[in-house]
Amino acid sequence: MTLENDKDLRELIRKTALLNALQHGGKAQAGALIGRIISERQELKTKAKDLSGLIGKVINEINSLSSEEQKRIVEENWPETLKKEKPAEEGKGLPPLPNASKYQHIVTRFSPNPDCVLHLGSARAIILSHEYARMYKGKFILRFEDTDSKVKRPVLEFYDRIRDDLAWLGCKADEEYIQSDRLQIYYEYAERLLREGNAYVCTCAPDQFREKSLAKKPCNCRDLPPAEHLERWRRMLDGGYGEGEAVVRVKTDMEHPNPAVRDWPALRIIDPKYPHPRVGSKYRVWPLYNFSTGLDDHLMDITHIIRGKEHLTNKVRQEYMYKHLGWKYPEAIHYGRLKITGAFLSKSKIVQGVREGLYTGWDDPRLATFAALRRRGITPGAIGKMIIDVGSKTADVTLSWENLYAYNRKILDPISDRYFFVSEPVELNVRHIPKVFKAKLPLHPEKPERGFREYTVTPTIDGAVFWIAKKDADAAEVGKVIRLMELFNVKIESVNADLVKASFASEAYEDVRKAKARLIHWIPKGEEYPCSVVMPDNSKVEGVAESACKKLKPDAVIQFERFVFVRVDKNDAKLTAYYAHK
Ligand SMILES: [Zn+2]
Numbered sequence: 381m382t383l384e385n386d387k388d389l390r391e392l393i394r395k396t397a398l399l400n401a402l403q404h405g406g407k408a409q410a411g412a413l414i415g416r417i418i419s420e421r422q423e424l425k426t427k428a429k430d431l432s433g434l435i436g437k438v439i440n441e442i443n444s445l446s447s448e449e450q451k452r453i454v455e456e457n458w459p460e461t462l463k464k465e466k467p468a469e470e471g472k473g474l475p476p477l478p479n480a481s482k483y484q485h486i487v488t489r490f491s492p493n494p495d496c497v498l499h500l501g502s503a504r505a506i507i508l509s510h511e512y513a514r515m516y517k518g519k520f521i522l523r524f525e526d527t528d529s530k531v532k533r534p535v536l537e538f539y540d541r542i543r544d545d546l547a548w549l550g551c552k553a554d555e556e557y558i559q560s561d562r563l564q565i566y567y568e569y570a571e572r573l574l575r576e577g578n579a580y581v582c583t584c585a586p587d588q589f590r591e592k593s594l595a596k597k598p599c600n601c602r603d604l605p606p607a608e609h610l611e612r613w614r615r616m617l618d619g620g621y622g623e624g625e626a627v628v629r630v631k632t633d634m635e636h637p638n639p640a641v642r643d644w645p646a647l648r649i650i651d652p653k654y655p656h657p658r659v660g661s662k663y664r665v666w667p668l669y670n671f672s673t674g675l676d677d678h679l680m681d682i683t684h685i686i687r688g689k690e691h692l693t694n695k696v697r698q699e700y701m702y703k704h705l706g707w708k709y710p711e712a713i714h715y716g717r718l719k720i721t722g723a724f725l726s727k728s729k730i731v732q733g734v735r736e737g738l739y740t741g742w743d744d745p746r747l748a749t750f751a752a753l754r755r756r757g758i759t760p761g762a763i764g765k766m767i768i769d770v771g772s773k774t775a776d777v778t779l780s781w782e783n784l785y786a787y788n789r790k791i792l793d794p795i796s797d798r799y800f801f802v803s804e805p806v807e808l809n810v811r812h813i814p815k816v817f818k819a820k821l822p823l824h825p826e827k828p829e830r831g832f833r834e835y836t837v838t839p840t841i842d843g844a845v846f847w848i849a850k851k852d853a854d855a856a857e858v859g860k861v862i863r864l865m866e867l868f869n870v871k872i873e874s875v876n877a878d879l880v881k882a883s884f885a886s887e888a889y890e891d892v893r894k895a896k897a898r899l900i901h902w903i904p905k906g907e908e909y910p911c912s913v914v915m916p917d918n919s920k921v922e923g924v925a926e927s928a929c930k931k932l933k934p935d936a937v938i939q940f941e942r943f944v945f946v947r948v949d950k951n952d953a954k955l956t957a958y959y960a961h962k
Contacts, residue, residue, distance in 0.1 A: 383430050393417060393435055397442045398454050399461055406447040408439045474768055477512055478711050483683040486518030490546075490553070491525045491673065494538035496727035498545045500748040500763070504718050507767040508686045510551035521680055522546065522553030525673065526560045527666045529656040534560075535731075536657045541742065545750040549760045557680065559672050560658045566667045567617075569675055569705070570628055570647055574609045578704035579646060581612035583626045593642045596634050602643070616649060616665050623651040630671070632700040644697045646671035674698035678707050689714035689774060716776040718767075723748040723781065745916050745958060756916070757937040757947030757960035762788035785961035792937055792945050792960070797823040797830060800901040801911055801940035803923035804850035806877075808902065810870050811843035812884045819867045833928040835904050837867065843883075845905040847924055852900040853880050861885050862898045865941070869897065901941050903927075911955040913946055925955050 383389060396416050401408040413435050418424055424431050442450065454461060480486060488509035492502065513520035522543070526534035539558075546552055573579035582589060582601045592599045601609075616626050628647040636642050645668050652661035667675075673694070677685060695712050702709045725733070730747060733739045743751035753763070766787045770777050798821075817837040823830040837844050846864065856862065856872045862882075863869045869892045870882040885891070908924035915921060925940070929951075932938065936948040937960065946957035 383424075383427065383434050389417075389421065389424075390434070390438065392420065393438045394442070395454075395458055395461075397435070397438050398450050399458075401442050401445075401450050402447070402454065406445075406450060407443050410435055410439055413439070474508070474511060474515065474771060477516070477684050478713070480516060480684075485681075485683070486513060486516035487521065487681050487683050488513045488518065488686060489521040489523050489677070489680065489682050490551075491523040491676075492542055493525050493528070493532050494534045494542055495526075495532045496731050497538060497541045497742045497749045497751055499725075499727075499730070499750065500720055500723055500753070501718075503549075503750075503763055503767050504715060504770070505687055506546065506549060506551050507764050508713075508715070508772055510549075511764075511768060512684060512686065513554070518683075519554045520551065521682070522556045523676060523680070524556075524558045524560075525669070526558060526656070526658065527668075527672055528650075529666070530650050530654040533654075534657055541751070548750060548754055549763065555680075557676070558658070559667075559676070560656055562672070562676070563659075563663050563666075565679070566647070566672055566675060567665070570667075570671075571610065571613065573630065573646075573701070573704055574613055574628070575606055576704065577606050577631075578701075579609070579628055579630045580604065581609045581616065581626050582629045582643075582645075583612065583621070586624075593634070594639055596642070598634055599643075602629075602631070616647075619664060621649060623649045625649070628671075630697075630701050630704070632697070636696075638693060638696070640693060641696050641700075644670060646701075670694050670697045671701070674701050677710055678702070678705075682710050685710050685712045686772060687712070687714060689716055713772050714774065715772040716774045718770060719776070719778045720748065720784070721778060721780045740918065744918060745914055746918050755947065755949065756958045757792070757945060758784065758788050759791050761791050781961075788961060789945070792939070794824075794827075796937050796939045796945060798825065798939050798941050799833070799929050800903055800926045801913065801923055801943055802847045802849045802901065802903050802908070802925075803913075803921050803943070805847040805903075805908070805924050806850050806853040806880060807905070808846045808848045808853070808870075808880045808882060809843055810846065810882050810884060813837065813839035813844055813868075814884060815839075817867060817887075821866050833926065835907055835926070837904055846902040847905060847908055848880065848900055848902050849923070852898070855898065856880055860897075861892055861895065862900055863889060863892050864902045865899050867902070909955060910953075911957065913940070913944075914949070914956065914958045916959055929955050 393413065396413055397408040400412055410432070414428065414432055417431065417435065418428070477486065490506045490509050492498065510520045524539060570579065574581070580601050582599055584599045584601060589599050612626060613628070615621055626649065627645045629643040630646045632641055632643055634642050647665050647667050649664050650666050652664060655661045692714055695709070699709050725747065730749065734742060739747060742749055743755040745752055745756055762784060766779070766784055819835045819837065821833045822828055823832060853875065856875050858872050858874060861869050861871050868887045869885040871885045872880065872882050874881045903924060903926045907927040909927050909929050911923055911925035911929065913921045932948045932951055932955065934948050934951060937945060938948065939945050944962050945960040947960055948955065949958050950956040
């Protein structure tokens with residue numbers, strides 16, 4: 381039987397080619413198929429030539445279909461082969477890493493440029509990388525990628541701030557590297573690539589290079605002998621070229637369909653008038669992103685790179701370099717974009733805004749920096765849980781602040797003591813109070829063991845005076861009964877802008893429960909303590925808190941009843957609290 385007539389074989393090729401096409405943007409790759417088919421049909425080893433002819437035919441047929449069509453055929457015939465991306469289920473934890481068993485030690489990394497503090501946008505890379513390292517008892521590396529002293533200039537204070545942010549998130553690194561300490565290593569590999577003819581020093585004007593590259597043509601430098609390139613390389617290091625006059629390029633396939641992949645730039649000159657904040661003007665030649673990152677991932681034994689899918693092209697670029705060096709590319713997981721509605725400002729906008737005084741600092745509540753979230757009482761546990769529930773799926777995910785607040789509320793609610801805060805206080809005068817009342821207010825409604833705040837209401841001949849919030853005063857209606865929470869019921873007699881008058885109605889809550897009387901919070905006059913709450917838009921709500929708040933320590937997170945959860949920021953003759961969420 382000829383291969384052509386082997387129906388089963390044809391079907392196997394078709395299936396393998398379709399799956400391969402789906403993985404490669406609609407185009408099946410012949411090279412990969414031959415190996416795969418032979419591994420299933422060992423007897424075809426001796427007929428590789430015929431087999432490759434048949435595969436070629438099938439591929440032509442498959443590659444002429446649209447991706448949708450390919451997917452439909454697979455769905456109809458081999459639905460079990462389509463890996464379904466299930467939505468993250470809360471509390472399920474992370475799925476296993478691909479090929480984890482192939483590695484003795486799992487090593488992941490987070491590699492920020494210290495040109496800004498960290499913000500929520502980095503949470504996914506940090507938490508997934510850290511969590512996976514923990515899951516496999518592996519290693520989590522922090523690598524500062526600080527090799528651009530001109531455009532994405534690193535700033536000394538951010539190295540420490542980033543370390544602090546990671547510690548706060550509970551993602552402290554097991555090992556740390558700083559790329560500006562590693563220039564000699566990068567130079568060594570640059571030389572090796574140049575010597576072996578896998579890289580070259582291009583002195584073309586950028587426009588000239590681009591024009592050739594777009595036409596899939598080598599520039600005039602590419603094919604010069606390695607000796608010439610090593611000589612040019614010396615000149616780059618010695619100052620014989622100025623900034624922009626020479627760049628080391630890694631050789632790729634000039635026919636690669638994506639022009640941005642073709643002979644990508646690996647190292648360039650930065651004028652020493654832009655000194656590096658750590659190493660000053662010691663170096664003129666600096667690696668570009670793909671070069672230093674690509675080398676370091678291998679040299680640091682990273683087994684799994686976990687990063688956004690915007691890096692997919694970088695993988696393609698770096699794989700050429702890995703091939704030149706005889707290295708195997710790490711496993712790479714490219715997750716989709718995580719958008720948090722209204723949360724993101726670019727790093728440069730944050731830096732500029734803080735420098736210009738538009739923001740009060742890195743922890744301005746209008747920012748989504750970790751410093752700001754920390755100040756507002758958002759817990760690292762909530763951020764971690766949200767990120768792990770979202771997982772590493774490739775689909776884009778949009779969350780809102782409310783999603784994050786919901787995670788945080790679950791953490792704060794059981795542990796936060798309750799207090800009263802009266803915003804824009806208005807006096808409430810209650811007359812005809814029959815006796816002395818002792819109010820015993822639980823610090824937590826479900827946890828009496830946490831204790832109580834106690835206030836004694838001793839009426840005089842003019843009654844007793846309380847502070848109530850302006851919005852409660854505004855809502856009061858003459859003749860209606862309202863309840864002062866955990867105290868007694870009063871009947872409203874008159875309402876003025878700065879004074880509400882009422883008389884004692886009764887004590888028991890049962891008396892007003894059926895009438896659905898409003899429950900309002902209150903503070904006895906004399907027990908008030910000045911307090912301001914900083915809101916997410918950096919405006920302030922002024923008011924008074926109850927005197928029991930005097931003992932609160934900075935960093936305590938409490939709930940102001942009927943208002944919001946807040947974090948105590950300062951408590952020094954006045955309480956300043958930051959709004960967390962409702
Ligand atoms: Zn050139």
